[in-house]
Amino acid sequence: MKFEENKNLKSLNTFGIKSIAKYFISIKNKSELIDLYNNEIFKNNKIFVLGSGSNILLPDYFDGLIISIDILGIEVSEENDKYSLKVQSGENWHKFVEFTVDNNYYGLENLALIPGKVGAAPIQNIGAYGIEQKSFFHSCEYFNLEDGNFYTLTKEECDFSYRNSIFKNKLKNKALISEVIYKLNKHPDYNITYNELKNAFEGKKFDAKDIFDLVCSVRNKKLPDPKLLGNSGSFFKNPIVKISEEKDLKKPFSELKYFENDENSIKISAAWLIESVGLKGYRIGDAGVSENHSLILVNYANASSKNIIELANYIIDNVFKKFGIKLEMEVNLI
Ligand SMILES: Cc1cc2nc3c(=O)[nH]c(=O)nc-3n(C[C@H](O)[C@H](O)[C@H](O)COP(=O)(O)OP(=O)(O)OC[C@H]3O[C@@H](n4cnc5c(N)ncnc54)[C@H](O)[C@@H]3O)c2cc1C
Secondary structure: OOOOOEEEHHHHHHHHOOOEEEEEEEEEOOHHHHHHHHOOHOOEEEEEEEEEOOOOEEEOOOEEEEEEEEEOOOOEEEEOOEEEEEEOOEEEEEHHHHHHHHHEOOOHHHHHHHHOOOHHOOOOEEOOOEEEEEHHHOOOEEEOOOOOOEEEEEEEHHEEEEOOOOOOOOOOOOOEEEEEEEEEEOOOOOOOOOOOHHHHHHOOOOHHHHHHHHHEEEEHHOOOOOOOOOEEOOOOOOOEEEEEHHHHHOOOOOOOOOOOOOOEEEOOHHHHHHHHHHOOOEEEEEEEEEEOOOOEEEEEEOOOOOHHHHHHOOOOOOOOHHHOOOOOOOOOEE
16 A cells, blocks of 8 residues: 655645645545555554545644545436436546536536535535535445445435534544435426526526536636635535524624525524624734635635634634624534
8 A cells, every 4th residue: 555654735625734644545446445444554543534625624733644535437327217326436526517517417507616526525515506415415335434344325314414414423534435326317407596596597598507607607706716815615604593593683683694594494694794793804814714705714825724723713702702603613623
């Protein structure tokens, strides 16, 4: 097995944080996982599973083994009313979505341009523009890092909710997702509930490629490109509150910005909360709140994870003091 030692992970995390890993290995097929499980370096070290590093904050030094998931492959099979796509966990998510759009496998078009690998998509149940991956997720296979066996989980067993799943709870640090099966529609059933999509398409003729292109163009305009300015997308989750509590919140803060969640709860815009405490564009050294999008924390040059955490805690404290709402981090602290 080819382990690298003292590997610099700066180019392997979108925050662009300099982080050194004691050991690093790239896994390109499933049989390598069995070999890895039997290796002394695996047995004697703390393990972290790495995708594209677009939703993590790494420490200066990781005293353990980083397993980079680079298993590739997509298999398509046709069923009565669906296409079944078995996707290996190292595939790039956006390229996978593009592949589905190019082939008229419908459903994932709203999830274009989300950075990361397919194996990470179920971890926080990625979502954007009115859709979460759970709507098309069928099942996944994972390698149990504790007993060295492969298991399958159904959608129900994954316990998906907003930016959450079993992999962030009961199976945290225990499961390495090796492949995911998505079931996609043979006929379009577009979701254009999100304002930007509704405004562009309602009452007009459009197709999946139009949605895909619009989502890409809006995202390119709105979000900082990690290649130019280190970031991990939304740093915090939008807090969910019960509608009964929301009535109390709206009285003192009449301009509270929120989205519908379900019949009992709403999602408050965390970006709005951060802006309301005057922290849009705020900076502590090289760690900053984006000037264009206050939910995104950025690394201007040489921020360390400590700097980013200090800034995040400052935001959490200020929002809590004003609104009594505790922001939760979406990014995984390693
Ligand atoms: C500019 C930008 C925009 C973004 N926009 C969105 C968005 O719109 N919606 C959204 O939901 N997210 C968004 N994100 C967050 C990110 O893209 C997703 O969370 C993505 O799924 C992370 O994938 P990754 O491969 O980079 O995972 P990593 O960051 O490498 O890992 C994230 C977590 O998943 C675990 N993990 C990764 N792969 C596996 C695996 N195979 N098995 C087990 N565990 C694994 C890691 O251990 C870690 O805990 C954005 C990020 C950026 C930088």
